[in-house]
Amino acid sequence: MTGDGPAETADKGAGRVEPVEIDIRNVSLSFGRTEVLKGIDLKIEPGEFFAFLGPSGSGKSTLLRAIAGFGPTPRGQILLGGQDVVGTAPWKRNVGMVFQSYALWPHMTVARNVAFGLDERRVPKAETAKRVSAALEMVGMSQYAERYPSQLSGGQQQRVALARTIVVEPRVLLLDEPLSNLDANLRVQMRQDLLKLQRRLGITTIFVTHDQEEANTICDRIAVMADGVVQQVGRPDEVYDTPANAFVAKFLGTAN
Ligand code: ADP
Ligand code: MG
Numbered sequence: 001m002t003g004d005g006p007a008e009t010a011d012k013g014a015g016r017v018e019p020v021e022i023d024i025r026n027v028s029l030s031f032g033r034t035e036v037l038k039g040i041d042l043k044i045e046p047g048e049f050f051a052f053l054g055p056s057g058s059g060k061s062t063l064l065r066a067i068a069g070f071g072p073t074p075r076g077q078i079l080l081g082g083q084d085v086v087g088t089a090p091w092k093r094n095v096g097m098v099f100q101s102y103a104l105w106p107h108m109t110v111a112r113n114v115a116f117g118l119d120e121r122r123v124p125k126a127e128t129a130k131r132v133s134a135a136l137e138m139v140g141m142s143q144y145a146e147r148y149p150s151q152l153s154g155g156q157q158q159r160v161a162l163a164r165t166i167v168v169e170p171r172v173l174l175l176d177e178p179l180s181n182l183d184a185n186l187r188v189q190m191r192q193d194l195l196k197l198q199r200r201l202g203i204t205t206i207f208v209t210h211d212q213e214e215a216n217t218i219c220d221r222i223a224v225m226a227d228g229v230v231q232q233v234g235r236p237d238e239v240y241d242t243p244a245n246a247f248v249a250k251f252l253g254t255a256n
Pocket of ligand 2: 060061062
């Protein structure tokens with residue numbers, strides 16, 4: 001053992017964060033006269049891997065963006081670890097978000113892309129190097145650190161986007177159809193990797209998809225959304241076995 005500096009700083013990697021609850025209370029949001037979120041109530045447990053499932057236009061992305069702090073300010077409350085974040089700036093929420101399109105900086109290497117958020121936060125160089133390599137290791141991209149985004153496949157770029165998001169140790173991870181641009185085989189493989197990563201980090205995660213199989217195979221619970229309303233919440237098997245209404249039954253294609 002060396003006596004230099006607090007272990008907290010020395011050990012910083014893309015490690016586990018204290019999982020927090022996400023408590024969405026009566027959240028509504030309109031674009032002009034169109035109400036796209038209509039009184040959403042939803043509690044997501046600390047460390048849970050939760051999915052929003054629903055057809056295009058049902059409000060999934062709008063709800064995720066509201067949690068992250070993008071777009072118009074909603075009515076209602078969004079509590080992260082007991083703290084209402086509605087009206088606070090996105091960068092104060094410590095929420096990580098990954099989108100369908102990866103949007104990496106084309107002129108920066110993989111390592112620089114991942115380090116970007118740490119540079120902005122003025123994290124010391126030595127610690128940045130450690131955290132970047134830990135994050136790349138977690139997404140299986142260590143050997144690509146010096147490549148440029150254009151030299152990577154879509155799946156690899158999305159892994160880098162994930163590393164870039166987790167390296168800053170967000171409290172909550174929001175994934176908006178992160179696998180939708182990938183081909184079918186890769187999607188299936190990435191599902192399992194995503195699940196492993198989520199479990200390893202222990203981070204409360206919301207995964208948005210319109211692909212029910214994806215949600216059912218990796219998520220602890222799902223919320224089925226339609227027209228800005230949560231139609232049903234439960235474990236995938238519960239929702240399948242006992243759909244709450246005709247919409248859910250039809251959307252999931254259950255026989256009931
Ligand atoms: P999903 O992610 O489930 O496909 P969205 O949250 O993107 O759905 O969209 C929900 C509704 O809100 C849609 O009717 C969409 O057209 C509308 N919408 C989303 N963003 C905007 C915006 N910036 N301005 C106006 N309407 C929007
Ligand atoms: Mg969407």
